[in-house]
Amino acid sequence: KQLASSPVKQESIKTLPSFILYYYSPIFDLSIIIPTDLMAPTGEKPLIVSFGEMLIDFVPTESGVSLAEAPGFLKAPGGAPANVAIAVSRLGGRSAFVGKLGDDEFGHMLAGILRKNGVADQGINFDTGARTALAFVTLKADGDREFMFYRNPSADMLLRPDELDLELIRSAKVFHYGSISLIVEPCRSAHLKAMEVAKEAGALLSYDPNLREPLWPSKEEAKTQIMSIWDKAEIIKVSDVELEFLTGSNKIDDETAMSLWHPNLKLLLVTLGEKGCRYYAKNFRGSVDPFHVNAVDTTGAGDSFVGALLNKIADDHSILEDEERLRKVLRFANACGAITTTKKGAIPALPSEAEVLSFLEKK
Numbered sequence: 001k002q003l004a005s006s007p008v009k010q011e012s013i014k015t016l017p018s019f020i021l022y023y024y025s026p027i028f029d030l031s032i033i034i035p036t037d038l039m040a041p042t043g044e045k046p047l048i049v050s051f052g053e054m055l056i057d058f059v060p061t062e063s064g065v066s067l068a069e070a071p072g073f074l075k076a077p078g079g080a081p082a083n084v085a086i087a088v089s090r091l092g093g094r095s096a097f098v099g100k101l102g103d104d105e106f107g108h109m110l111a112g113i114l115r116k117n118g119v120a121d122q123g124i125n126f127d128t129g130a131r132t133a134l135a136f137v138t139l140k141a142d143g144d145r146e147f148m149f150y151r152n153p154s155a156d157m158l159l160r161p162d163e164l165d166l167e168l169i170r171s172a173k174v175f176h177y178g179s180i181s182l183i184v185e186p187c188r189s190a191h192l193k194a195m196e197v198a199k200e201a202g203a204l205l206s207y208d209p210n211l212r213e214p215l216w217p218s219k220e221e222a223k224t225q226i227m228s229i230w231d232k233a234e235i236i237k238v239s240d241v242e243l244e245f246l247t248g249s250n251k252i253d254d255e256t257a258m259s260l261w262h263p264n265l266k267l268l269l270v271t272l273g274e275k276g277c278r279y280y281a282k283n284f285r286g287s288v289d290p291f292h293v294n295a296v297d298t299t300g301a302g303d304s305f306v307g308a309l310l311n312k313i314a315d316d317h318s319i320l321e322d323e324e325r326l327r328k329v330l331r332f333a334n335a336c337g338a339i340t341t342t343k344k345g346a347i348p349a350l351p352s353e354a355e356v357l358s359f360l361e362k363k
Contacts, residue, residue, distance in 0.1 A: 044094065045092075045093055045094040045314070045315060046094065046173035046174070046314040046315045047094050047095070047096060047120075047171055047172050047173055047174075047314075048084075048085070048088050048093060048094065048095045048096075048172065048173065048174040048175075048176060048310050048311065048314055049095070049096045049097075049098060049123070049168065049169055049171075049172035049174070049175050049176070049198070049203075050081040050082065050084045050085040050088075050095060050096070050097050050098070050176045050177070051081055051097075051098045051099065051169075051175065051176065051177040051181065051191065051194050052079065052080065052081030052082070052098075052099055052156070052177055052178050052180060052181045052191075053079040053080070053081060053082070053099060053133060053154075053156040053178075053180050053181060054077070054078070054079035054081070054082035054097065054099055054101060054110050054114075054132075054133075054156070055077075055078055055079045055110075055132060055133035055134060055135055055151075055154070055156070056075060056076070056077060056078070056106050056110070056132065056133070056134050056135070057075075057076045057077070057078035057135050057136075057137050057299065057345060057346065058073040058074070058075060058076075058134065058135065058136045058137065059073060059074045059076055059137045059139060059297065059299070059344050059345055060072070060073055060074075060137070060138065060139055061073065061074055063139040063296065063297075064139065065138075066138060067136050067138055067148060073136070074344055074345060076299075076344070076345030076346060076347065076348060077109075077110055077113050077345075077346075077347045078135065078299065078300065078345070078346045078347060079099075079133075079156075080178050080180075080208065080210040080302075080303050081097065081099065081176065081177060081178055082097055082099070082110070082114065082119075082347075083300050083303035083304070083307070083346045083347060083350065084176055084208075084303045084306050084307045084310070085097045085114065085119045085307075086113075086114065086117045086119055086307075086347050086350055087303055087304050087306070087307025087308065087311075087336070087350045088119075088307045088310060088311045089117050089118040089119050090117060090118075090307075090350050090351065090352050090353075091307065091308060091311045091336070091351075091352065091353050091356070092311070092352075092353050093307075093310075093311035093314065094120075095118075095119050095120065096119060096120035096121070096122070096123055096168055096172075097114055097119050097120070097121060097123060097124060098123030098124070098164065098165065098168065098169065098194065099123070099124060099125075099156055099159060099181075100124070100125045100126070100127055100155045100156050100158060100159040100163070100187075101124060101125075101126055101127070101132050101155050101156070102126065102127055102130055102131040102132035102154070102155040103126040103127060103128045103155075104131055104132055106131070106132040106134075107126055107131075107132040107155065108126075110132065111124050111126075113347065117347070120168070122165055122168055123164075123165045123168050123169075125159060125163045126155070127155040127158050129158075130153055130154055130155040130157070130158055131154060131155065132154060132155055132156075133149065133150065133151040133154035133155070133156055134149070134150040134151070134154075135147050135148065135149050135150070136148045136150075137299060139296075139297055139344075147212060147214060148214070149212070149214060149215055151215075153184070156180075156181070156187065157183070157184050157187050158186065158187065159181075159186065159187045159190045160186045160189075160190055161186070161189050161190045161193040163190070164190060164193060164194055164197070166197050169194055169197045169198050169201070169203075170197060170198070170200075170201040171201075172198055172201070172203045173203060173204065173314050173315065174203060174204045174205075174206055174310050174313075174314050175194070175195065175198035175199075175203040175204070175205055175206065176206040176207075176208070176306070176310060177191065177194070177195065177205075177206070177207060177208075178207070178208055178209060178210040179207075179209040179210060179211070179222075179225065179226045180210060180212060180215060182225045182226070182228070182229070183215055183216060183225070188225075192229070195229065195232060199232065204234050204235065204266075204313075204314075204317060205232055205233045205234050205235070206233065206234070206235040206236075206237075206306070206310055207229070207230075207232075207233035207235065207236045207237070208236075208237045208238075208302065208303075208306055209226045209236075209238060209242055209246075210302070211226070211239075211241070211242045211245055219245075222245075223245065223246060226246065227246065230260070230262060231262045231263075231264055232264070233264075233265065234264060234265060234266045234267070235265075235266060235267045235269075235309075235310075235320075236260070236265060236267075236268050236269070237269040237270075237271065237302070237305070237306055237309075238260070238268075238269070238270055238271070239270070239271050239272075239273070239302060240252050240270060240271070240272050240273065243256060243257060243260070243270055246260060247259055247260065252270070252272070254278075254280075254285065257270050257278065257280055258280060261280065265282075266281065266282065266317075266320045266321075267279065267280070267281050267320050267326075268280040268281075269309075269330075271302055271305060271337070272290070273290075273298070273301075274290055274292065274295075275290055276288050276289045276290035276334060277290075277305070277330060277333075277334060279326065279327075279330060281320060281321070281323070281326070282321075283321070283323075284323045286323070286327070288327060288330040288331055288334055289334075290334055290338065291334055291335055291338040291359075291363060292338075293338045293339070293341060293342050294342060295341035295342065296341065296342060296343065296344060297341060297343065297344045297345065297349070298341050299344075299345065299346045299349075300340050300345070300346025300347065300349060300350065301337040301338070301340045301341050302337065303340075303346065303350075304333075304336040304337050304339070304340040304349075304350050304351070305333045305334065305336055305337040306333075307336070307350070308329075308332055308333035308335075308336040308337075308356075309329060309330070309333045312329040312332065312333075313329065331360075332356060332360070335356050335359050335360055335363075336350075336351055336356055338359075339351040339355060339356065339359055
């Protein structure tokens, strides 16, 4: 009605693209322009934005053999931040991915997989000069894995700060990231800029270092860079292996875990694989038992766990201060991680909410 009474303002709205909402109040002499693709309809779930790498994992068709001995490989999309984004979406949440892919068949295939799984892809850039990253994964007899990477450099390493979709990042309720994007410039600067923008906009910062030693110049550099942003995160998840790496202690106990605590932290999680997980909050701590399954590939289990956790707390951060509710969320997250290990590849194995509920009913 106000626009209709103002010919000048009504004329100006005609020049705006269809995806822009324009509002003018003559009472306050105030104009507001909002990109409608970032507007969440009433009742829509909060957005979880995941930043970092996405790549192709080549997984041996036979477990317990070396890469050279593998008779063949199963092509599987992966990359920890992308896994988390899809885990959130598959569980009924709302997620977006920010990163860079090669302008090649694999890159466009990965972007298509994100879209197919309901992950918003407007934060993706394509690089014409670098390929999408590849990783060959060796599966041990127990389903654990080792990696050999092809990225010299890969497109994800070349994301620049000026390529970031800042409005998308500002719209996040939770901003999740790893440490691989800290290894080299310009991606490191893009990572730091994205974190800064998300934090200023009020997002909860979630950090899973996702240590991949072969990608770092040295162990010392890996630890230095991983810890360089440690005190920014409000939720941190580390594995037992990462706990040992970062603390230098071979003891997986409360004292060792709490040496990683910082004043801004709301929740520290230590995942223990087949032994479940431990949690540390400001006013309580404890452990949640695991679910025992026939594991064939542990790739993506931690990402499935993180996605489940973030999806549950995105619209209710008070869960982080309520131990009883947090334990229920962590039990659900443990179930997600366990289910993910029962299939080969990360993304294909991420469960839906219905699968998890069915799994829990049987336990």
